Structure formats: C-alpha cells, structure tokens
Amino acid sequence: MVATPASPASPASPASSKAPVTARPLHAAPVPVARPSAADMLSVAEPVFEIADLEVYYGKFRAVRNVNMTIRKHQITAFIGPSGCGKTTVLRCMNRMNDLVAGARVGGTLRYHGVDLYDPQVSATEVRRRIGMVFQKPNPFPKSIYDNVAYGPRLSGIRDRAKLDEIVETSLRAAALWDEVKDRLRDSALGMSGGQQQRLCIARTVAVEPEVVLMDEPCSALDPIATARIEELMRELVSRFTIVIVTHNMQQAARVSDTTAFFTAELDPSADRRCGLLVEFGATSKLFSNPQDERTENYITGRFG
Amino acid sequence: MSLAPVTSAIDLAAKPSWRSVKNSIASGLMAAAVLAVATPLVLVLASVIAKGAGVAFHDFPDFFTETVPIVSRRAGPGMGPAILGTLLVTGVATLIAVPLGILGAIYLHEYGARQRFARIVRFMAMVMTGVPSVVMGLFVYVTWTLTFGYSAFGGALALACLMLPVVIGTTEQMLKLVPDHLREASFALGAGKARTILSIVVPAALPGIVSGALLAVARAAGETAPLMFAVGAATAYNGHVFGGANTALSVQIFGNATSSFAAAQDRAWGAALTLLMLTFLVTLVARIVTARVQSKR
Numbered sequence: 001m002v003a004t005p006a007s008p009a010s011p012a013s014p015a016s017s018k019a020p021v022t023a024r025p026l027h028a029a030p031v032p033v034a035r036p037s038a039a040d041m042l043s044v045a046e047p048v049f050e051i052a053d054l055e056v057y058y059g060k061f062r063a064v065r066n067v068n069m070t071i072r073k074h075q076i077t078a079f080i081g082p083s084g085c086g087k088t089t090v091l092r093c094m095n096r097m098n099d100l101v102a103g104a105r106v107g108g109t110l111r112y113h114g115v116d117l118y119d120p121q122v123s124a125t126e127v128r129r130r131i132g133m134v135f136q137k138p139n140p141f142p143k144s145i146y147d148n149v150a151y152g153p154r155l156s157g158i159r160d161r162a163k164l165d166e167i168v169e170t171s172l173r174a175a176a177l178w179d180e181v182k183d184r185l186r187d188s189a190l191g192m193s194g195g196q197q198q199r200l201c202i203a204r205t206v207a208v209e210p211e212v213v214l215m216d217e218p219c220s221a222l223d224p225i226a227t228a229r230i231e232e233l234m235r236e237l238v239s240r241f242t243i244v245i246v247t248h249n250m251q252q253a254a255r256v257s258d259t260t261a262f263f264t265a266e267l268d269p270s271a272d273r274r275c276g277l278l279v280e281f282g283a284t285s286k287l288f289s290n291p292q293d294e295r296t297e298n299y300i301t302g303r304f305g
Numbered sequence: 306m307s308l309a310p311v312t313s314a315i316d317l318a319a320k321p322s323w324r325s326v327k328n329s330i331a332s333g334l335m336a337a338a339v340l341a342v343a344t345p346l347v348l349v350l351a352s353v354i355a356k357g358a359g360v361a362f363h364d365f366p367d368f369f370t371e372t373v374p375i376v377s378r379r380a381g382p383g384m385g386p387a388i389l390g391t392l393l394v395t396g397v398a399t400l401i402a403v404p405l406g407i408l409g410a411i412y413l414h415e416y417g418a419r420q421r422f423a424r425i426v427r428f429m430a431m432v433m434t435g436v437p438s439v440v441m442g443l444f445v446y447v448t449w450t451l452t453f454g455y456s457a458f459g460g461a462l463a464l465a466c467l468m469l470p471v472v473i474g475t476t477e478q479m480l481k482l483v484p485d486h487l488r489e490a491s492f493a494l495g496a497g498k499a500r501t502i503l504s505i506v507v508p509a510a511l512p513g514i515v516s517g518a519l520l521a522v523a524r525a526a527g528e529t530a531p532l533m534f535a536v537g538a539a540t541a542y543n544g545h546v547f548g549g550a551n552t553a554l555s556v557q558i559f560g561n562a563t564s565s566f567a568a569a570q571d572r573a574w575g576a577a578l579t580l581l582m583l584t585f586l587v588t589l590v591a592r593i594v595t596a597r598v599q600s601k602r
Binding site: 095100126128129141142151152155201207 | 484486487488489490491492493494495496497500505509510588
C-alpha cells in the first residue's frame, strides 16, 4: 500500500470525530487480548493510531510531512529510512514527547483510539501513561534497580510493598532481566552493562502497563548479542503491547516487524531545506520483497542511503 | 610462557623532545601553584592551632562552656555564649537562606528558563554576591535592629542575605548538570513536571546542592561585620533568637584580638580555633548525611 494523502485514517465519520471530546475513551484500561494469526492480523486488528496528513514543524522549519498510516493493535510497526527523514520526530509525536521541544508544532491529525492526541483537552501526562517510550541511549535513573522499575507504579499511587514487589518482579521477568538482577535489586542501576540498562528501561516502561511501547532505536548503542536479546523480547512483548520501533537497521526491521513504514528526506522547495516524508507503508514481507515505490526499492537494495 | 630475548631494530625508548620539555615545565608550574595555594592555608591553620589549642583545651571543657569574662584583662575562659550565638545565628540564617535559595534556583532553572523575569532575578542574585557584608549589616541595622533592637535573628537576617545568592548560584549550576535524558525518561513514564523535579532532578543534583549550601554556611559562620551591627557583643548566655543582645565567635575574635590585654588576645586565638573546628564539624556531618541519603536510594 503506497501512502496517499487520503489513506486509512481519513474516514472521519461524524461519530469518531465528535465522540472523543465527551466520551474520553483515553481512560479505558488496555485489555490484553490473544494474538490472532499473523495472516489475518494485518488488516483486521483494531487500529490504535490513525495518522492523517501529519506534519511537524520545529519553529519555521518543517521537519516531516505527508505522514498517513494506521498502526494496529499487537503488531510491531517499524519506521525505517535514512538519517534526517523524520522517523524519530513522528515517533515522539505519538506520546507528545515533542511538547518538550521548544517551538515544536504539529499539523494534520494523529488519533489514538479515535481521540485526537493534540486536542487541547488531552493531557500529555495521561497520554504518556498509556504510551510508553524507550530511548536510543539507555537512560536509567541514578537510583536502585528496584526503584527504577517501581518509579512508574509509584507515580500512579501504588504504595503497597507487596504489590510493588510483584510489579517489579513481573516487569523484570517480562524484560528478561529478572534472573540476572534478582539478587541485587538494591544496587544502583548505573552499575549495569549497556544491554542490561536498556532492558531495565524496557522493564520500567512495561511496569506502568502501557498499551503502546514506542522504541527509538533501542539497539543502536548495543552489541549484537544484546540486540538479539532485545529483538527476542520485542517478539514476546507484542502479545501484550503494541510496539512501534524506529531503527536504522533494515535487517532488524525485516526480522522483528509486522508492518514497516519507509521514510525518506527530500528537498522542500518552499524552505530550501530537506524535509522528511513517508514514502511507503505496508506489511513488512511485502515492503521488503515487492516494494511499490522506486525510492523504497533503492533504499532497501542499498542503492541509496 | 616467556619470550626469547631478541635484539630488534625498532627503538621504542623515549627520546628527548621539545614536547617532553614542555610537559615538564607545565607540570612544574602546576606543582608550584599548588604549593603557593597550600602554603598560606597550612600556615594559618598551624598558627591558629599552635596559639589557640593551649587556650581552648586548658581545663577542658571550661573554654567551651564558661561565659566570657566581663573584665577583658582577666585571664581565663571562656567562649560558651559565643559558640551558642554562632550556632543560633548561623543556624537560623541557614534555615532561611537554604530552602529559599534552593526553591528559587529550581524556579530559575526549571520553570523560568529564558524568561525575562528569571533573567532579571538571576542578574540581581549575581549582583548580590558582590555586596560587601558590611553593607548587608548596615541594611539590617536600619531595617531591623533600629526597630527591634539587638538579637540573634537580626544577625541571621544579614547572614541569610549573604548566603542566598551563593545558594541560588550553586544550586542552579548543579541543576544544569542533570542530563535532560533523565527528565525525558521521567516524562515518558507519565510523570508531571513537579514530580520529575522532586523525584529525579533534585536527588540527582543533591550532592552538589549540599556542597553549595555548605560553602554558604561556612562563609556565613565567619562573617563579623554584619553581626556587630545586628547581634551585639553580650558576655552571658542568651538562648533567645528574637530577644536581646547575643554574641558570636567571630565578634568575640574581633573584640578580643583588638584588645590590648594579653589575656583577651589569648581568648581570641582560642575562639578562632573553636570556629575552625565548628565549621569543620558541620561540613563533616553534612557530608556523611548526604552520603547516607545517596546510598539509600
């Protein structure tokens, strides 16, 4: 499927555009469901994000344009493309992290379960509790391993010791880290290796039970073994979460993702600067074996980028 | 396994070069600078201990508990009221200046950022660092002491004014050193701004903030001029913060050292040593407490 301006998210029926303001389905708790078989999932799974004509500005500079896509539940969606094509920018819009950048502005619509994420009534804090993020560089807090994982649950008011212990254990298990750290939960997280720190960051994100986990090049600072562990982890986690991953590594996208979005950067005639745009969006197997757009084909075959 | 000795054509031995000469010169200069800085420090410390220890520890602990003799030519202890006075004045000043300074710095760095108001406040704080302590004493004398009379609190006000810009400056520097990716990590977990600052940013900057506060406390503890205006020079114990003239070690050092009687001059040396020990003790305790808090998290 080649992205065209009028693709998936546009059926803006009166119901879906009106309902969010009053009903606020943002408060609905994410319910884990069994994963349907890979074949029927691609088009059948419930849409989580519907993005239409998204564009992002930093001050006067337009960083990315023409982003149209539908991200579905319990899938791994990979964003690939050369540097400066706006992958990370789009990802950071999806949980309002771009709010923290002075001068960042968003155009078009970005709906999360039908709610416009940039509606003035939507609280960025509420959004981020449902849509977690793992960053490029492992960034554990300078606290103990336990307190790193317990930080999110404590934010939502969980004080009960036994409950916290349980959350910490299940989260660390989910991140395949429990066996390595169970005897030193009180040690500083800064004493861990890079790969362990990144898995701790995943555990910390998982601990708040988000519905979506956004990953911004989570393996770029890790060695191949740590990378393999995290990829394996992503395949396990996708049964509980919806995952969006930005990666520079095409093999990684091909290995782990169900759906792939290819971005590129082209000269923006109006600003005389390069501006990112979405070129192609579709099932990973199809995008890599039979790309519809020449630019995609050039990139994945290594003729460009 | 050992390697058989061979004669090689490759010579890896260090060779005399202009670079190594420059290196020696620079190292020598640095060593000289350290020596130049350390010499007066050691000399001051040595002379205070040499002349003060005999006085301060004679008939221990009389010097630290007895009141100041009213007739200053009489020999004998002590500095008890001055120790209490210094603790009161500096303690109250710390209670005023440290929380205010830390909160102010948090506002300046985390909320005000580049706004006009924050810039003005930051500039004024910088200017305040340069105000001589005498001027601060005069200010408190006019605004407080003339109305309410001598008291420990007046001195504390003057010292707090002196400490505030130091605390604000160092705290803001420390907050600047907290990397943004920690703030981002906290926001990404759904934490609000206040929560992020309290749970992540301030704890990460805490050792530096404590250092800054200690620097301010140590500097304030030795201030003399503002206390002479606001606190007075009592000779008896006065535990009241708001009522009546009090005294302080620095004030006693000044008064006794400028006296023409040998007994008073001896007491000044004793008081100087006491003040040094007090500052050292406070610094030590604060460091230990911070280390404890750090390792607990």
